Amino acid sequence: MTTATTPRDAVPGQLAGEPLLKVRDLTVTFASRGRRAVRAVDGIDLDVAAGSTVGIVGESGSGKSVTSLAALGLLGKRGVQISGSVHFDGADLLNMPDDELRAVRGKEIAMIFQDPMSSLNPVLTIGRQITEILVRHRGLSKQEARDEAASLLQSVGIGDSVRRLRSFPHQLSGGMRQRVMIAMALACAPRLLIADEPTTALDVTISAQILELLRTLVAETQTALVLITHDLGVVAGLCDTVHVMYSGRIVESAPRRPLFAAPEHPYTNGLLASVPRLDQPRGIPLLPIPGSPSDTLPWAQGCAFSPRCTRREDDCLGGPPPLAPVGHPAHLLRCMHPVPTGERRV
Amino acid sequence: MSAAAVPSPIPSTPAAGSGEEAAGGLYRDAFRRLRRSPTAIVGAVLVSAFVLIAVLAPWIAPYDPTAVDLTDIRPGVFPGPSAEHLLGLDQLGRDELSRIIYGARYSLLIGVVSLSLGAIVGLSLGLVAGAFGGWVDGLIMRLVDIMLAIPSLLLAIGVAALLGPRLISVMIAIAVVNVPIFARLLRGSMLAQRRSDYALAARSLGVSRSRVVLQHVFPNSLAPVIVQGTLALATAIIEAAGLAFLGLGSPDPAVPEWGRMLAETQSFLASAPLLALWPGLAIVLSVMGFYLLGEALREALDPKLRR
Numbered sequence: 208m209t210t211a212t213t214p215r216d217a218v219p220g221q222l223a224g225e226p227l228l229k230v231r232d233l234t235v236t237f238a239s240r241g242r243r244a245v246r247a248v249d250g251i252d253l254d255v256a257a258g259s260t261v262g263i264v265g266e267s268g269s270g271k272s273v274t275s276l277a278a279l280g281l282l283g284k285r286g287v288q289i290s291g292s293v294h295f296d297g298a299d300l301l302n303m304p305d306d307e308l309r310a311v312r313g314k315e316i317a318m319i320f321q322d323p324m325s326s327l328n329p330v331l332t333i334g335r336q337i338t339e340i341l342v343r344h345r346g347l348s349k350q351e352a353r354d355e356a357a358s359l360l361q362s363v364g365i366g367d368s369v370r371r372l373r374s375f376p377h378q379l380s381g382g383m384r385q386r387v388m389i390a391m392a393l394a395c396a397p398r399l400l401i402a403d404e405p406t407t408a409l410d411v412t413i414s415a416q417i418l419e420l421l422r423t424l425v426a427e428t429q430t431a432l433v434l435i436t437h438d439l440g441v442v443a444g445l446c447d448t449v450h451v452m453y454s455g456r457i458v459e460s461a462p463r464r465p466l467f468a469a470p471e472h473p474y475t476n477g478l479l480a481s482v483p484r485l486d487q488p489r490g491i492p493l494l495p496i497p498g499s500p501s502d503t504l505p506w507a508q509g510c511a512f513s514p515r516c517t518r519r520e521d522d523c524l525g526g527p528p529p530l531a532p533v534g535h536p537a538h539l540l541r542c543m544h545p546v547p548t549g550e551r552r553v
Numbered sequence: 554m555s556a557a558a559v560p561s562p563i564p565s566t567p568a569a570g571s572g573e574e575a576a577g578g579l580y581r582d583a584f585r586r587l588r589r590s591p592t593a594i595v596g597a598v599l600v601s602a603f604v605l606i607a608v609l610a611p612w613i614a615p616y617d618p619t620a621v622d623l624t625d626i627r628p629g630v631f632p633g634p635s636a637e638h639l640l641g642l643d644q645l646g647r648d649e650l651s652r653i654i655y656g657a658r659y660s661l662l663i664g665v666v667s668l669s670l671g672a673i674v675g676l677s678l679g680l681v682a683g684a685f686g687g688w689v690d691g692l693i694m695r696l697v698d699i700m701l702a703i704p705s706l707l708l709a710i711g712v713a714a715l716l717g718p719r720l721i722s723v724m725i726a727i728a729v730v731n732v733p734i735f736a737r738l739l740r741g742s743m744l745a746q747r748r749s750d751y752a753l754a755a756r757s758l759g760v761s762r763s764r765v766v767l768q769h770v771f772p773n774s775l776a777p778v779i780v781q782g783t784l785a786l787a788t789a790i791i792e793a794a795g796l797a798f799l800g801l802g803s804p805d806p807a808v809p810e811w812g813r814m815l816a817e818t819q820s821f822l823a824s825a826p827l828l829a830l831w832p833g834l835a836i837v838l839s840v841m842g843f844y845l846l847g848e849a850l851r852e853a854l855d856p857k858l859r860r
Binding site: 279281305306309310311312313314317318320322325326327328329330331336339340343344375377388391392394 | 580581582749750751753754755756757758759760761762764768769772773
């Protein structure tokens with residue numbers, strides 16, 4: 208495979224050579240008969256280097272989850288059009304036969320979902336669900352799989368793991384269930400873990416524990432992590448590189464430090480500004496981003512964020528702004544009128 | 554293995570008591586709720602009484618239900634309840650109580666066999682439709698739609714008439730009525746479960762398609778089927794009685810079917826109204842038992858229905 212690295216391809220945080228996961232111009236359109244086609248993901252480029260952690264941030268409906276589901280072939284076939292390319296370790300995931308793709312899923316790439324309450328099968332024991340994957344991907348015998356499952360539970364911080372294997376999901380708390388999901392995801396030592404809002408359904412304290420667990424496990428096993436979230440705080444603590452998505456496109460992407468120190472895009476800036484802070488005097492009003500994600504434009508007509516943007520000018524509506532480097536070479540921005548230093552809220 | 558009894562370092566979902574219950578442990582939770590429901594208890598008592606009577610009929614029936622004894626019968630006069638014959642004698646001098654008791658056997662037999670037949674065929678169709686989707690689903694569901702479009706009693710009469718008045722034809726007739734109901738129910742339930750988070754999670758971990766459907770989706774789709782099964786037994790008893798009433802039951806007039814007993818008392822309604830009451834009551838009580846149990850099951854299995 209040729210490594211034709213155009214400047215556009217130079218995604219921050221990446222080592223020399225091919226990235227582990229390479230997404231180019233991924234576009235996902237949902238088109239059901241009789242309804243207007245919706246372009247959920249609109250030309251995403253994404254590189255994930257082996258062992259790195261990448262955050263994808265955006266509001267509900269910005270296309271974060273669809274990106275990962277499309278990459279793994281988990282979107283249905285009917286009414287879904289996917290174009291672009293997704294390569295994992297050189298292999299083309301989008302054109303891979305179903306059974307080969309299934310061998311990749313769970314073994315090479317694993318996923319964790321938002322709601323641990325509903326992501327486990329309520330009628331099967333935890334043990335059955337973990338061993339199923341071990342038997343499937345690692346060819347262990349039933350007994351080996353049980354032993355391995357127990358030690359996996361141990362490794363994600365679930366004590367008394369042999370007995371826990373006989374538990375049903377409803378006998379565990381939310382945090383426990385998410386730990387089980389992580390154990391299942393890491394069962395086959397995947398090289399890439401995609402965590403789709405892994406802590407959204409959890410308490411703040413539990414959420415911190417789960418993130419810490421993820422951080423430790425990912426570091427120990429050298430697993431690359433793609434963390435999908437709407438919570439910038441989660442990203443700040445965990446990710447090397449951050450991509451901010453809006454309305455199906457990446458609007459800003461940068462290594463963690465420059466992004467948090469100098470958010471250039473009005474949307475990123477708005478997200479940061481909207482986080483309530485403890486060090487501010489009480490009574491100061493919160494700073495929401497006006498409007499809702501549904502106040503949007505098709506990118507072809509201009510910047511999709513412009514209807515909600517305080518820095519909007521006429522030229523924002525002259526076609527899609529390009530994703531171009533600013534300042535730091537790895538800092539990419541899709542905006543005609545970046546936020547000047549003085550107006551940043553960080 | 555009870556979760557509550559085992560001392561555990563992990564809080565075993567204290568949220569369970571506070572309303573918003575998770576989907577987890579569906580069947581176990583349902584059973585716990587069932588035991589606390591008065592409806593379920595009444596239903597269960599009626600159903601177990603019905604089943605016990607049916608099974609133990611030869612031992613508890615005081616007389617042979619087919620023994621004809623005309624010594625006490627005179628035209629227009631039937632001996633009512635007495636110490637020897639608790640529910641009196643019918644028009645041929647047979648002990649009414651024994652006939653009701655034996656009648657339970659036929660109702661249960663017809664109900665269970667027709668339900669099993671209907672459920673097996675219906676669930677297989679539903680499983681195939683729900684598992685494959687696409688044109689297979691379309692084809693099976695159109696077939697089912699056609700079956701559903703024909704009124705069930707009419708369909709049953711048609712089948713019974715086609716196969717001749719035999720017990721097995723009653724069973725097949727009722728089974729045919731049940732096929733589309735079960736097929737539709739399981740298919741709909743599976744389609745809903747296929748879109749569930751755990752099915753997606755299983756797929757994301759590389760579990761094969763057939764395993765996702767059979768191990769994950771299918772067992773979770775059974776709740777409405779169990780409810781329907783209970784309700785279908787009630788319907789089967791009514792339909793069996795209806796068919797027997799119309800003369801499409803067993804050809805042997807000595808067989809004590811409740812429906813036929815009702816039909817036969819028509820001509821004596823003025824002189825012996827009680828003879829119509831007993832089989833009617835038997836049908837109502839047994840059907841009510843299954844309905845109450847079914848309703849309670851439905852509520853127990855679907856937390857959203859509870860008020």
